Amino acid sequence: MTRNPSRIYKYHVANLRELELAIGHTGRLARSEIASKDPQKSLQSLLRLYAFLIGAWAETRLNKLLHEEFGFNDQLRELIKAKSSQLEQWHEAVDQAFRKHHNVPNAQLNDRTLGVSHAARRTALQDVLSNDLKIIIEIRNKLAHGQWVYPFNNGGTLIEHGKFQLINQENILSLQFKFALVAHLADAVHDLVVSPTTFERDFDDHFRCLNQARINLEKRSYPKYEAGLIKSREMARIARVSNQ
Template sequence: MSTSVNMYNYHVENLRGLDKAIKDIQYVTKQSIRSGNTQKNLDSFKRIYTFLIAAWAETRLDKLLCEMHTFSDSAINIIKNQDSQLHKWLKAVELSFKQHHNITSKKLTKDNIGQIHFDRFKALEGVLKNELKAIIEVRNKLAHGQWLYPLNRKSNAVSTNIYQALNNENHLSLMFKFNIIKNLSDIVHNLVISLPTFERDFSQIFGKIENAQRNLLNRKYEDYVQKLVENSANGKLNLDM
């Protein structure tokens, strides 16, 4: 039987493997863009990238739950028993705040954790319900073979919202969303492991999330493609974002 230490190491190695896979798909996609392939021709890469980001988020939470001095066994069971990856992340954030404020009540409010922490709690919740939720929903459809047409729960019609969400994604938007999810996981990790570290670093890390969110709204994929092609022509192959 695997020990908790072994399970933690497995999650660490899985996360490293996913990091490498994401870097590989980023590299291949950029090379394909530089070669002149249109966004439509990159659809398979986009779907693989989306799948990997969601898998990374799931594994990152698994790793967190295996770390020493995080949650109690009962809290871990509560998180694991949530019905979706999104709800697991939401519950992990909620229980983290409750743990640090010694709260047993069902609801977090500005009165029991203070206005500043309540605002931070709602901000993290908002990121989870937006960027992470969208990635998870698309991944679930892809995992069930709904590669081009995601279906609704009854599998009797196309899920219009998820279909549109997937087709609106591109390599640039997925890079920003992965950046958001990575920084979000760092904040949650700090919250669980060390409240002083959370307090010290929250504004800096959340600022990175807000910057990525602004880029999602303002950065144009067409401009990104043009810049990649121009840099390729000039021999500069390491442009990220």
């Protein structure tokens, strides 16, 4: 089938490319600061910027997904966009993708309507959004409004201590894995909604990658990662001195 993507779709693709360049550059700067033991005390600012860019990428990736040529129709797109937050839109997009793929427009999504395997995968995708990606998706607006240290409530009268604690727990390793998570989640939903052929070919691979990123997020040690970057920088410095 010949593709004829809309202008809006192309615009979202272009925006994604620029965001990916910015994410890559910011990540390299953050890793360099870690390797050199953060002499300029800029690591926390770089991590905030990295988190902001991932949140912006997630929003743009969702918009690209909503405008796929053979994906959601206008009615479903408006239904998803009607949700009040980006996180809710993602949740709805996941459910509507399963509904579209399985031709279940109204019935409850469960083992009977989706099959045991797909019901479990839907639950896993929704859990990733609720438990692993929620802070990245929701914190973008706080960071966009300059709340880089203390996130306020919507009225600007109180600090949201839960979000303060969560955003301050993030490091470059956890953010990299969360970026991988949202990317694999988006690819999995794309496979569900766009075409049966794409689904059969790629969905399992995307889902496997998503699970691996989730395992890495839970088990990979940041102190070991940090020590590895510092050691690599020191070895490179010694090699340069030896070659002079």
